[in-house]
Amino acid sequence: MKKNLLLIAVALFSLPGSLGAQEKNDTVKFTVVRENPITSIKDQNQSGTCWAYSSLGFLEAELLRMGKGEHDLCESFLVYKTYMDRADKAVRTHGDASFSQGGSFYDAIYCLKHYGIVPQDAMPAPGTLYGDSLFNFNQLDAVASAYVSAIAKGKLNKISLTWKKDLDGIYRNYFGELPTEVKVGKKTYTPQTYVTDYLGLNPDDYVSLTSYTHHPFYSKFILEIQDNWRWAESYNLPLNEFMEVMETAVKNGYTFAWGADVSETYFGRRNGKGYAYVPRDLKVKDLTGSDAARWSGTSDAGAPIESEDELTITQELRQIGYDNWETTDDHGMVIYGIAKDPKGHEYFMVKNSWGDYGKYHGMFYASKAYVAYKTMNILIHKSAIPAAIAKKLGIK
Secondary structure, eight states, rough: OTTTTTHHHHHHHTSSTTTTTTTTSOOOOEEEEEEEEOOOBBBOOOOOHHHHHHHHHHHHHHHHHHTTOOBBOHHHHHHHHHHHHHHHHHHTTTTSOOSSSSOOOHHHHHHHTOOOBBGGGGGGOOOGGTTTTOOOHHHHHHHHHHHHHHEEEEESSSTTTTTHHHHHHHHHHOOOOSSSEEEEETTEOOOHHHIIIOOOGGGEEEEEEEEEETSOOTTTEEEEOOOOOOHHHHHHHHHHHHHHHHHHHHHOOEEEEEEOOOTTTTSSTTSSEEEEEOOOOHHHOOOOTTTTHHHOOEEEEOSSOGOOOOOOOOHHHHHHHHHHHOOOOOOEEEEEEEEEETSSOEEEEEEOOOSSSSTTTTTTEEEHHHHHHHHEEEEEEEESSSSSHHHHHHHO
């Protein structure tokens, strides 16, 4: 997910009509249709690690679904391993593969499969090694990005064999030592056997799904986004079946990791409502450079439009949004339920990783139209996919 999402999120605190509007007593009362168990809402703070918080939050929910109890998996371990691998890819491609704070859901699956995972208390609490109480990557990103760029894009005749050790030292100072063992009661596990033997998670059980027309349906393709730097493949479904998977999964007790665009003015935090929807009229007036922009931002999406007036999302409209860069790879979250507004319209319930904020204390609601339009991809247990659709995809 894009690392600049953090800047967007921070900027929203000062947007007129955003958090101020959320303090009004106009909170929509949603009625739960189905709510599946999740772990507590975390705060990624000043870091571009939504992909880590959402993927591990999803896996924590999976452990609850599987009857394995409540677990707090360690984002620091995942981020440390992922950033080292991403730096290696950037150097091997002479900087053509991007290096940033962002990542994808597959980074968590890859980590579980190749490195394992550890519980949160196996490493220092986020931020504590550098005098903070949460992640703060402002200095870390500046230092690590400059170092990797100097190696990847520098005019060097030969790369020193110590470059990875030097980078590892930077991350060790921020995250702490990577544990080589995990003790649970009287038993000791490696990070890998902690995944397989103690948690009972099988990384091969999880698949990425998406829906775009520039590749054949019922096939796999590499989603063309910068943070998919491992070049992971996603299964491609027609939009109606993509939505069917998500709705059926939740109603059958499953959660899933949700990657989506949250930069739109009608996204829950930006519109001040606490829920995301798609206005029927998406014509946006560009106010860049105008006096009005000083007070109200650079775009005007018009007056709020109620859910019954939402735009009808088609496969073509979804594709256009992706092709013209309107739909972007912004943020990773967890969808864990379905609820209805007072007029009977259904929304997905979304767990976020921005701490306890807004009307719904760290979660929000996304209309089905918004999910259909702005979802980049999802990570889901393959058994949550309806049998007929799984068969078309060749998933067993």
